[in-house]
Amino acid sequence: MQNGTEPRKHTIAVLVENRFGVLSRVAGLFSARGYNIESLSVGETLDPTVSRMTLVVRGAEFVIEQVIKQLHKLIDVIKVTDLTEENHVERELVLMKVNAEPANRAEVLRTVDIFRAKVVDVTPTTFTLEATGDEQKIDAIVELLRPFGIQELVRTGKVAIARGSKARVRRSEEKLGKAKAADGALSQDPRIVGFAD
Amino acid sequence: MKLSGARIFLECLKREGVDVVFGLPGGAVLPIYDALYDFAGLKHILVRQEAAAGHAAEGYSRTTGKVGVALVTSGPAATNLVTALQDAYMDSIPIVAFTGQVPTHLIGNDAFQEADNVGITRPCTKHNFLVKDGSELGTIVKEAFHIASTGRPGPVHVDLPKDVLVKEWEFHYPERVHLRSYNPTYEGHPGQIKKAAKAMLRAKRPVLYVGGGVISSDAYRELLKLAELTQIPVTTTLMGLGAFPSEHPLSLDMLGMHGTYYANMAVYNSDCLIAVGARFDDRVTGKVEFFAPNAEIIHVDIDPSSISKNIQVHIPIVGDARRVLAKLIEAIKEEVRDDVPSIVREARKQWHAQIAEWKARFPLRYDWDDEVIKPQYVMQEISNLTRGEALIVTGVGQHQMWAAQYYRFKYPRHWCTSGGLGTMGYGLPTALGVQAAHPDMLVVNIDGDGSFVMNSQELATCFESRLPVKTVIINNGYHGMVRQWQEIIYKERYCSIDLSASPDFVKLAEAYGCVGIRATKPSEVVPALEKAFVTPGPVVVDMMVDREEDVFPMVPAGGANKDMILDRPGKAVKERAAKSQTGF
Numbered sequence: 001m002q003n004g005t006e007p008r009k010h011t012i013a014v015l016v017e018n019r020f021g022v023l024s025r026v027a028g029l030f031s032a033r034g035y036n037i038e039s040l041s042v043g044e045t046l047d048p049t050v051s052r053m054t055l056v057v058r059g060a061e062f063v064i065e066q067v068i069k070q071l072h073k074l075i076d077v078i079k080v081t082d083l084t085e086e087n088h089v090e091r092e093l094v095l096m097k098v099n100a101e102p103a104n105r106a107e108v109l110r111t112v113d114i115f116r117a118k119v120v121d122v123t124p125t126t127f128t129l130e131a132t133g134d135e136q137k138i139d140a141i142v143e144l145l146r147p148f149g150i151q152e153l154v155r156t157g158k159v160a161i162a163r164g165s166k167a168r169v170r171r172s173e174e175k176l177g178k179a180k181a182a183d184g185a186l187s188q189d190p191r192i193v194g195f196a197d
Numbered sequence: 198m199k200l201s202g203a204r205i206f207l208e209c210l211k212r213e214g215v216d217v218v219f220g221l222p223g224g225a226v227l228p229i230y231d232a233l234y235d236f237a238g239l240k241h242i243l244v245r246q247e248a249a250a251g252h253a254a255e256g257y258s259r260t261t262g263k264v265g266v267a268l269v270t271s272g273p274a275a276t277n278l279v280t281a282l283q284d285a286y287m288d289s290i291p292i293v294a295f296t297g298q299v300p301t302h303l304i305g306n307d308a309f310q311e312a313d314n315v316g317i318t319r320p321c322t323k324h325n326f327l328v329k330d331g332s333e334l335g336t337i338v339k340e341a342f343h344i345a346s347t348g349r350p351g352p353v354h355v356d357l358p359k360d361v362l363v364k365e366w367e368f369h370y371p372e373r374v375h376l377r378s379y380n381p382t383y384e385g386h387p388g389q390i391k392k393a394a395k396a397m398l399r400a401k402r403p404v405l406y407v408g409g410g411v412i413s414s415d416a417y418r419e420l421l422k423l424a425e426l427t428q429i430p431v432t433t434t435l436m437g438l439g440a441f442p443s444e445h446p447l448s449l450d451m452l453g454m455h456g457t458y459y460a461n462m463a464v465y466n467s468d469c470l471i472a473v474g475a476r477f478d479d480r481v482t483g484k485v486e487f488f489a490p491n492a493e494i495i496h497v498d499i500d501p502s503s504i505s506k507n508i509q510v511h512i513p514i515v516g517d518a519r520r521v522l523a524k525l526i527e528a529i530k531e532e533v534r535d536d537v538p539s540i541v542r543e544a545r546k547q548w549h550a551q552i553a554e555w556k557a558r559f560p561l562r563y564d565w566d567d568e569v570i571k572p573q574y575v576m577q578e579i580s581n582l583t584r585g586e587a588l589i590v591t592g593v594g595q596h597q598m599w600a601a602q603y604y605r606f607k608y609p610r611h612w613c614t615s616g617g618l619g620t621m622g623y624g625l626p627t628a629l630g631v632q633a634a635h636p637d638m639l640v641v642n643i644d645g646d647g648s649f650v651m652n653s654q655e656l657a658t659c660f661e662s663r664l665p666v667k668t669v670i671i672n673n674g675y676h677g678m679v680r681q682w683q684e685i686i687y688k689e690r691y692c693s694i695d696l697s698a699s700p701d702f703v704k705l706a707e708a709y710g711c712v713g714i715r716a717t718k719p720s721e722v723v724p725a726l727e728k729a730f731v732t733p734g735p736v737v738v739d740m741m742v743d744r745e746e747d748v749f750p751m752v753p754a755g756g757a758n759k760d761m762i763l764d765r766p767g768k769a770v771k772e773r774a775a776k777s778q779t780g781f
């Protein structure tokens with residue numbers, strides 16, 4: 001456990017059975033072991049019996065490895081992928097209600113334009129804006145608009161997807177000396193291939 | 198075919214091969230008990246408290262290898278059961294526990310005897326289910342047994358709302374289930390196995406460190422073969438006792454906090470440690486920096502999350518212990534085509550000599566006394582009189598450690614003790630579950646006076662259900678293990694440990710219809726045990742032992758295993774022990 005002791009942010013994709021109670025199993029795993037979830041988002045996949053969670057967790061290499069193994073151990077978890085290890089796209093969405101007095105309206109709209117955000121609701125004194133992007137972009141637009149006065153703000157958790165189409169090497173499982181058989185059996189499930197990787 | 202949910206439930210159990218259920222009825226499960234009234238082929242044993250149902254199922258499971266079953270009602274019954282579930286979870290024991298639940302339309306309404314059963318048991322089970330739709334009942338029961346008994350085994354809980362039990366449903370029990378999200382790895386990686394074989398042959402000072410996984414995967418034959426083939430000494434964890442015969446020349450007995458000096462020294466000095474079905478628990482490792490610090494570590498375990506959790510492993514092998522060991526034997530034979538034992542015996546000569554010296558210098562020992570019964574002596578005599586053939590169950594405390602140290606184990610699945618959770622009160626209910634599974638065998642419950650009273654009501658179950666468990670209470674009038682810690686680590690500031698106001702256990706036994714026997718002098722030990730073992734029906738022996746005997750060797754929690762306290766310590770050692778406390 002010499003290397004990888006520096007805590008680092010990891011984005012983990014978890015495919016789970018779309019059943020009641022699954023979210024609390026995952027959340028329970030984190031709380032019981034004292035791991036902290038920075039963000040969590042859940043939604044149905046192409047296959048309505050499968051949900052996909054995107055978790056952002058901060059931790060040292062061996063902690064993350066244990067998190068992944070523990071996630072795997074949950075009976076309802078179909079697949080776990082640490083996206084941090086590979087080329088992937090991450091997005092967040094923010095909705096915010098910004099003060100827009102006549103004097104500021106043009107300036108706010110310019111910022112909206114630069115960030116390719118959208119105005120989704122207007123009142124004489126406010127704009128409600130929608131923006132998507134990676135974390136840095138969202139942070140930047142929030143900071144730029146803060147001086148005008150943000151009345152209310154809501155951010156989704158992160159969602160992420162790997163780039164490209166090739167199946168990836170299952171790093172952690174190889175590391176463990178796990179035989180291939182179980183792996184093969186898993187990816188033969190037609191409902192999982194296609195979006196699992 | 199349409200049947201009531203209750204009847205479907207019973208049919209499922211029957212098809213799963215369940216022959217005995219440990220339970221206690223109540224409102225929410227009355228439909229099941231009503232269906233049981235004229236249901237043939239399923240024996241129900243009525244326990245007196247729900248935790249006992251869970252422990253009995255554990256005892257049944259541990260000694261048969263089959264899944265144990267508990268059935269209790271909703272609310273308080275389910276919460277009573279929790280201790281047993283967590284106990285089974287920590288020790289990877291396959292049981293399936295069923296609880297009643299209020300009708301589905303009342304769930305969440307604070308109905309009478311409602312509790313969030315699945316919410317409560319979620320963190321202390323391998324998996325759990327709430328049955329909302331009776332047409333899924335068969336599949337869920339099948340999945341529950343499947344999950345409990347495969348992969349790393351463990352407890353599974355199924356919550357049964359009353360209306361699901363009352364209504365009629367189409368009965369369907371699947372032959373097999375497939376869970377796409379659950380595919381345990383059984384076969385070890387061939388490349389890793391080859392690597393491990395090489396490392397084992399290369400090693401000069403190897404040690405096999407084996408745990409409960411060897412027992413649950415029935416790998417003891419392969420273990421014996423491997424140890425003899427490679428001439429590698431074997432130490433077992435508390436859970437692994439019985440996986441390797443105590444009398445074998447390669448046996449190092451138990452390691453860890455109260456393990457033998459020679460086991461701990463061998464592990465500390467080893468250059469290759471082969472862990473099989475063991476999880477590097479803190480009671481085993483002590484301070485991890487000093488656990489096998491110079492060894493190449495091979496870890497065979499079915500649960501990937503056990504690997505490199507506490508200690509960095511060099512050659513991990515995920516798989517079933519029995520299959521991996523069998524492959525390992527093949528791989529070793531392939532590496533060395535000549536006569537392996539004679540080659541390795543030569544190479545390990547020095548190592549074996551060193552171990553023999555440790556064994557001779559610091560064997561397990563205690564001081565004999567003509568007047569006062571030494572608890573270790575009781576263990577030796579239980580071992581002698583039963584010739585290691587009995588099924589042994591324990592409570593938790595000093596007596597548990599003495600039993601682990603002094604009982605000579607011959608076979609796997611003959612030993613039940615609460616390892617991971619350390620649950621006092623485990624003894625008697627577990628023993629009755631063992632006895633139910635083995636009506637004709639001698640079952641001995643070695644208990645503490647503190648542990649015994651936590652579930653002594655189960656004498657009633659033993660009496661009523663004709664379960665002739667022989668309980669030997671190692672009566673020191675103290676919470677002995679706590680007293681020992683207060684003595685050695687807390688500067689003799691004794692607090693809340695005196696149990697001298699316990700009831701008269703002979704009379705207590707008699708009040709329950711059982712036989713009570715007391716021994717107060719060493720000369721009475723053998724006659725008392727002999728009498729207990731031949732008396733039909735449940736017996737309680739009140740063994741009045743030395744009140745202040747301590748368990749040695751001992752490693753204070755958080756200390757290094759190489760610094761064992763071998764004997765009653767002086768002031769300097771106590772001060773060092775107090776300092777070594779690191780928040781355990």
Ligand SMILES: Cc1ncc(C[n+]2csc(CCOP(=O)(O)OP(=O)(O)O)c2C)c(N)n1
Nearest residue numbers: 594595596619621645646647648676677678
């Ligand atoms: C349910 C539970 N409560 C408390 C403890 C803490 N504890 C561990 S050993 C022990 C004393 C056990 O006393 P006894 O059963 O008489 O056995 P002895 O140590 O005297 O042999 C206690 C209180 C425990 N392990 N389990």
